[in-house]
Amino acid sequence: MSESFPRLHARTRRFTLGVPRGFTISPDGARVLFLRTQSGTDPVTCLWELDTATHVERLLLDPRIDADEENLPPEERARRERSREQAGGVVAYATDSAVTTAAFALSGGLYVTDVASGATRRLETPGAVIDPRLSPDGRHVAYVTGGSFHVQNLATGEDHTLATPETDTVTYGLAEFIAAEEMDRYRGYWWSPDSDALLVERVDEAPVQTWYIADPANPDSPAVPQRYPSAGTPNASTELHVIRLDGSRVAVPYEHEYLTTAAWDAHALSIVTMSRDQKTLRLFTVDPATGASTLVREDTDQAWVEIVTGVPCHLDDGSLVWVADDEGGRRLFVGDRAITPPTLQVRDVLDIDRDTVLFRASGDPTEIQLWTWDGHSLMPVSTASGVYSGRLSGGVGVLTEQSLENEGVSTTVVLPSGMTIPIPSLAERPGLDLRVHLGRAGARELSTAVIFPSWHQPGSRKLPVLLDPYGGPHAQRVLATQGMFLTSQWFAEQGFAVVVIDGRGTPGRGPAFERAIVNDLATPILDDQIDALQGVAQQYPDDLDLSKVAIRGWSFGGYLSALAVLRRPDVFHAAIAGAPVTDWRLYDTCYTERYLGDPASQPEVYDQSSLFGDAAKLDRPLLLIHGLADDNVVAAHTLRLSSALLSAGRPHTVLPLSGVTHMTPQEVVAENLLLLQVDFLKKSLGL
Numbered sequence: 001m002s003e004s005f006p007r008l009h010a011r012t013r014r015f016t017l018g019v020p021r022g023f024t025i026s027p028d029g030a031r032v033l034f035l036r037t038q039s040g041t042d043p044v045t046c047l048w049e050l051d052t053a054t055h056v057e058r059l060l061l062d063p064r065i066d067a068d069e070e071n072l073p074p075e076e077r078a079r080r081e082r083s084r085e086q087a088g089g090v091v092a093y094a095t096d097s098a099v100t101t102a103a104f105a106l107s108g109g110l111y112v113t114d115v116a117s118g119a120t121r122r123l124e125t126p127g128a129v130i131d132p133r134l135s136p137d138g139r140h141v142a143y144v145t146g147g148s149f150h151v152q153n154l155a156t157g158e159d160h161t162l163a164t165p166e167t168d169t170v171t172y173g174l175a176e177f178i179a180a181e182e183m184d185r186y187r188g189y190w191w192s193p194d195s196d197a198l199l200v201e202r203v204d205e206a207p208v209q210t211w212y213i214a215d216p217a218n219p220d221s222p223a224v225p226q227r228y229p230s231a232g233t234p235n236a237s238t239e240l241h242v243i244r245l246d247g248s249r250v251a252v253p254y255e256h257e258y259l260t261t262a263a264w265d266a267h268a269l270s271i272v273t274m275s276r277d278q279k280t281l282r283l284f285t286v287d288p289a290t291g292a293s294t295l296v297r298e299d300t301d302q303a304w305v306e307i308v309t310g311v312p313c314h315l316d317d318g319s320l321v322w323v324a325d326d327e328g329g330r331r332l333f334v335g336d337r338a339i340t341p342p343t344l345q346v347r348d349v350l351d352i353d354r355d356t357v358l359f360r361a362s363g364d365p366t367e368i369q370l371w372t373w374d375g376h377s378l379m380p381v382s383t384a385s386g387v388y389s390g391r392l393s394g395g396v397g398v399l400t401e402q403s404l405e406n407e408g409v410s411t412t413v414v415l416p417s418g419m420t421i422p423i424p425s426l427a428e429r430p431g432l433d434l435r436v437h438l439g440r441a442g443a444r445e446l447s448t449a450v451i452f453p454s455w456h457q458p459g460s461r462k463l464p465v466l467l468d469p470y471g472g473p474h475a476q477r478v479l480a481t482q483g484m485f486l487t488s489q490w491f492a493e494q495g496f497a498v499v500v501i502d503g504r505g506t507p508g509r510g511p512a513f514e515r516a517i518v519n520d521l522a523t524p525i526l527d528d529q530i531d532a533l534q535g536v537a538q539q540y541p542d543d544l545d546l547s548k549v550a551i552r553g554w555s556f557g558g559y560l561s562a563l564a565v566l567r568r569p570d571v572f573h574a575a576i577a578g579a580p581v582t583d584w585r586l587y588d589t590c591y592t593e594r595y596l597g598d599p600a601s602q603p604e605v606y607d608q609s610s611l612f613g614d615a616a617k618l619d620r621p622l623l624l625i626h627g628l629a630d631d632n633v634v635a636a637h638t639l640r641l642s643s644a645l646l647s648a649g650r651p652h653t654v655l656p657l658s659g660v661t662h663m664t665p666q667e668v669v670a671e672n673l674l675l676l677q678v679d680f681l682k683k684s685l686g687l
Contacts, residue, residue, distance in 0.1 A: 005490045008428060010670035011041050015486065018042070018426030020400075020411045022092070026099035029394030031115065032413055032423075033099060035090060038062070040428030045089035047102060049115060052396060052413060055421050060118050063089040063106050092131075096138030097193075101154075103132040103141045110143055112154060123152060125159065130174065131187060135195035140245070142189060142198060147171035149189065149200055151245060162200070162243045169206040169227075176203045176236045178229060181632065182590040183260050184309050190264045197244045197288060199252070199262055199269060207234035213631055217658035226631055231585050231592040231606075232599040240271065242288045250291040256282065258590065260307050267314040270296075274305065278594045281305040283312055283322070299324050303515040304594045306330065310349030310359070315375070321349060321357055325511045332359060332373065339373050345508055351392040358392040365447050365508030366438055366480045370399065387481045398423075402481035404436060409483075432489045434482055441535030444504070447478040448532050450540065451488045451498040458540075463497040464548035464685050467533065467564075467572075471525050472556030473505040473517060473595065487674070491552075494678050495687065497544050499536055503528025519602070521584065521595055521609040526563055530571050546571075548685045552677060554578035555633060555662065558625075559611070562641070565622055566614035574684035576677050578625040579633045579662055582641040583610045586634065615644035621684035622652045625673070627660030653680070 009015070018040035024033040032050040037043065047061040093104040095115075102113045108128030113120040127145035134141050142151045149163040149172035163172035172188075179185040188201040205227040212223035229235045238259050240252035256273035260281070263270045269286040271293070280300050284293035296312075299305050308323040308330070315321065315334065322333045329342030332349070340346055340361060347360040347368055357373040358381070370381035370388045382388040386403035395416040402409050407429055413421040433454035441448045456463065468488045470477045477484055477500045488498045502508075504524045505517040517524050529551075537544045551572050553561040558580030565575040584592050584606050585599050599606045607613060622645075626638035638654065645652050655676070660669055681687075 004671075005430065005432065005486075006671040006674040007667075008430070009487065009490075009674070010667040012428045013043065015040070015408065015427050015430055015483065018428065019409045020048075020423045020425060023391045023398045024093075024095055024099055025391055025393035025396050025398060027097065027394050029396035029416070031099065032396070032398060033060075033093070033095065033102060033115070034423065035093070036423075036426065037089070039426050043088050045091050047090050047093060047104070047113065050413060050421065050423060052415060052421065057423070058118070060102070060113055060115065061090060061111075061120050094133040096134045097136040098138065101134055101138045103134045105129045105132055105143070110141070110152075112141065123154075124157065125150070125152070131189075133187075133189070133191065135191050136193055137195040139195065142173070142191070144171070144173040144188075147174075149173040149243070151198075160245070160247070162198075162245075162247055163202070163241070163249075167204070167206065170202065170204045172202050173200050174203060175201070176205070176238060177227065178235060178588060178590045179259070181588060183258070183307055185259075185261050190262050192264050192269070192288065193266045197242055199264055199271075199286075199288075200241050200243050201259065202239040202241060203236050204238075205236045208236050209233050211634065213629060213634070215659060216628060216656075228631070228634070229589045231587060231589055231596070233589065235276075235589055242269075242286075242291060250289070252286050252291045252293065254284070254293065256280070261309075261312075263312055265314055267318045268312075270312045272312065274307070276593070277597070278304040278590070281307070296320065297322070301325065301511075301515075303518040306511070306514075308346070308348055313349060313352050315352060315357070316354045321352065323349065323359075328512060329510055332357065332361075334373065334375075339378060340371075342510075344371075345510055347507070350390060353392040353395065356392065358390060358397075360389060362508040365476070365502070365506075366478055368479070368508075385480045387479050402483055404434070404438070404480050404482055407482055430482075430486050432486060432493070434485060434489050435492070436482075436485050436489070438478065438480060439536075439539070441501075441533075441539065442528065442531035443535075444528065444531070446528055446532040446535075447476075447502040447506075447508075448536055449478045449485060449488070449500040450536055451485055451492045451500070452543065453492045453495065454489075455493075456497075456543070459542040461543075462545035463495065463543060464550070464687060465533070465544050465546065466491055466496040466498045466681065467529060467549070467551040467561075468498050468500050468557075469502075469529060469551070469553055469560055470555070470557045471501070471503060471506075471529065471553065471560040472521075473514060474507060475556070476502050476506050476508060478502040490674070491678065494682075496550075496681075497540070499533060499544075501529050501532040503532065517595060519596060519605050521559075522563055522567070523608070525560060526567060529560070529564065530568060533571070548573060548687070550574040550576075550681050550685060552576035552578070552681070553580075556581065562611055562622060562624070563614075565620040566611060566617050569617070569620045572620065574621040574681060576623045576625065576680060577638075578673075579627060579630055580611075580624065580637060580641075581633055582637040583612060585610070586637055586640075588632075611641055612644045615641065615650060616648040618645055618648070618650040618652065621680070623655065623677075623680050624652065625655045625657065627657040627662060629659050630662045632662040 022035035110129040132143040147165040174188040208227040214223040257276035258274040397414040411423040558577040561575040562577040564572040
């Protein structure tokens with residue numbers, strides 16, 4: 001391999017470039033559209049078609065013909081940051097229901113591609129375009145520009161403004177920050193199945209406090225204002241309207257604070273709302289003519305209700321498909337009937353194909369398998385150990401697979417006959433010899449991964465230990481896929497035994513396991529890391545040196561790393577905290593209040609989970625890293641902790657990253673961050 005792993009890891013955007021994604025299957029199963037860059041180091045995403053009859057791939061669009069990534073509108077940059085999009089080019093597209101036309105935004109321009117001919121044309125718009133979506137009949141395209149909501153007739157070019165913001169804090173048709181960052185809702189409008197109306201969200205950010213993201217390295221640049229709803233402060237106000245193509249509108253009132261999602265199919269216009277305390281979730285059907293809503297079901301929980309993507313939806317006969325916690329499990333429901341057993345934890349619903357539901361679920365928390373329900377039987381689509389996803393339409397399936405046995409992502413189209421067609425991945429190979437051992441450890445038998453250097457002989461010597469967790473809720477690190485452990489393996493090659501632990505709060509083991517962290521994001525999570533570490537050391541008594549234990553992490557993992565050396569210096573001897581949350585009062589409403597409640601009513605809960613009160617305890621090496629342009633976990637987290645440590649007379653190191661956001665996508669930054677971390681760890685542990 002001509003390049004080092006840190007350089008290749010950075011150039012390939014963590015080996016995601018060249019991987020097929022964004023699949024759309026036509027209703028007749030004749031074609032599959034997808035996105036893919038043309039190599040594992042090419043950051044420009046192209047639009048492709050696979051003909052399922054001839055098995056031939058065709059490049060529909062290479063956006064290099066008219067792309068200027070530096071000219072993205074700020075709303076599009078924010079959308080990509082929320083969705084953690086690392087590539088450029090055509091990073092999202094939408095089609096009509098027949099999948100004969102595709103629409104997408106490119107450098108703020110609006111483009112439409114005819115799939116049959118491959119012809120692409122740019123449409124005239126009054127400004128930079130965000131989130132274009134075709135009507136189901138393919139005759140119109142809707143989009144947002146400057147906060148206004150537009151619909152354009154593709155045949156005539158007539159462009160109609162259906163909603164105009166009343167003030168500069170209002171937008172129509174865009175998801176608010178909280179919806180995109182914490183609820184996985186990246187859209188703010190939905191077409192009717194008849195293509196004659198749309199459900200449109202109106203967002204007013206006036207109630208939200210304004211923060212300012214400065215660039216100290218460029219003092220001539222003004223600070224960028226950002227509306228950021230931190231815990232306990234007002235959210236943006238949201239409304240829904242059914243707007244017809246003639247501009248007439250009907251309000252759709254709802255009481256709850258949050259709109260979690262909406263769906264409009266042939267059976268119902270549905271909306272899902274959630275209370276501010278996140279203990280109540282309501283599903284309504286809406287009469288588009290009057291805006292009146294009818295309650296279909298209400299789910300409640302004393303801790304919080306779970307938002308599951310892909311629902312609500314309906315089978316061909318109109319049966320409601322839903323996911324809810326029941327009898328200790330997260331279960332798939334069709335109508336009032338629970339389809340899955342409580343031992344199978346449903347992750348999300350991927351597709352409905354007539355009377356068949358395609359969904360993902362976990363029996364073993366280290367695996368995410370594909371399943372179907374066809375109205376009669378529950379069937380596994382995938383059986384080998386790994387992490388799977390897919391799509392289903394017209395009897396044709398797309399299956400993606402990641403495993404510990406094979407590198408990268410494997411994508412296969414499965415025809416009704418059972419014949420398969422591979423869609424090649426063009427991703428680079430990491431060039432690592434993975435030595436990953438999955439298991440269970442500690443009193444709670446927590447999912448763990450132990451990664452040794454490829455050159456290590458078991459029992460030959462004790463290695464210093466590096467914990468490499470995320471550790472927080474709604475995310476996992478211990479999954480049966482190579483991609484989860486590439487960076488961990490590289491750290492192992494530098495002379496460490498790397499340990500990754502998924503403790504309480506992480507998904508895949510059932511609602512009770514996830515909710516064990518309510519009102520305390522510190523104690524149970526840190527206790528589980530220590531408990532499992534000690535369990536792993538008992539399993540590998542001749543390979544782990546517990547007198548030299550470090551921990552590194554980013555985001556919640558950064559918080560956990562700082563927490564570890566502050567509260568348990570007897571166990572942890574050095575820490576690297578990247579973009580850490582240090583005071584939960586500074587993080588956003590939806591995420592933080594889900595676990596810790598209202599800071600005004602229970603401040604002691606926030607104090608217990610924040611780090612400032614522990615600053616005087618630091619007596620281990622601590623490296624704090626933070627992007628100064630981070631608009632998710634703002635740099636104030638690190639700067640305020642640094643100030644508290646300085647006030648307490650505690651030495652520490654701060655590495656500010658100028659112009660870097662929460663994702664650290666810049667190639668040189670990403671490469672050197674890995675190298676600097678190894679240097680810090682070795683010096684701190686006396687290696």
